[in-house]
């Protein structure tokens with residue numbers, strides 16, 4: 001189990017994270033926040049690339065910085081950008097990494113072939129990565145992060161550049177992998193974590209906003225999300241008065257989804273809030289709503 005205890009991180013005078021407290025067990029945790037909110041800072045502390053300015057991070061009660069190599073042996077990490085060699089095949093690349101980690105070659109071949117099977121790359125394991133799609137490269141990235149069969153797997157924005165089909169495949173793979181390990185996946189894309197996370201962690205104004213199940217987080221907007229058909233002429237008025245979550249053209253009307261806390265007006269259709277709604281609501285001042 002990982003315990004993040006009163007952790008703050010400052011870069012000079014700038015405070016990137018303030019007094020973060022979290023307890024994490026096996027399963028998938030989605031670290032969801034807009035760019036610049038401090039996800040990478042938290043992740044870099046979790047993988048010991050940087051250390052907290054205050055507080056500490058414990059693994060099974062031991063400070064991860066003090067554990068040093070012992071901690072890194074149970075850690076798998078896929079950074080936002082990972083370096084690989086285009087002229088290598090996945091198998092060659094992983095064998096090279098295994099050699100760096102000092103793993104025995106015969107044993108490595110067995111582990112690597114098994115891993116490449118798990119990430120659905122067995123058919124192409126001897127092909128050069130030069131022609132691989134973004135999704136295939138990310139799967140190589142996952143395989144390298146799994147090389148030491150880590151108990152803690154940390155993935156920083158792992159779906160960047162993947163198409164929807166590859167994203168879906170990726171999510172399924174994580175669910176499969178999460179059975180016996182702790183997985184943290186950082187993203188600003190709600191659908192990446194909505195259906196696979198045991199709990200979603202959201203950070204706002206440098207502080208922890210939520211660490212809860214998707215259902216629990218969505219409940220915070222229960223009874224406040226509506227859909228309604230309006231004419232184009234009314235659109236400006238609604239935009240001024242309410243936080244619009246989405247606008248959809250339907251024949252000669254506009255179907256809008258919006259937030260209102262208070263009495264509903266006649267005709268409004270109250271709908272169940274989704275994680276995307278909460279995300280747009282909580283970060284309304286930080287993100288430009290794409291309409």
Ligand SMILES: Nc1ncnc2c1ncn2[C@@H]1O[C@H](COP(=O)(O)OP(=O)(O)OP(=O)(O)O)[C@@H](O)[C@H]1O
Pocket residue numbers: 011014016033034035036037038039040041042
């Ligand atoms: N080395 C650094 N020195 C100074 N400020 C930094 C440094 N690293 C990050 N920051 C600042 O800390 C804040 C959080 O950055 P961080 O990279 O953790 O955010 P993020 O949520 O991961 O965003 P992204 O997805 O863009 O990486 C940002 O305002 C960023 O400018």
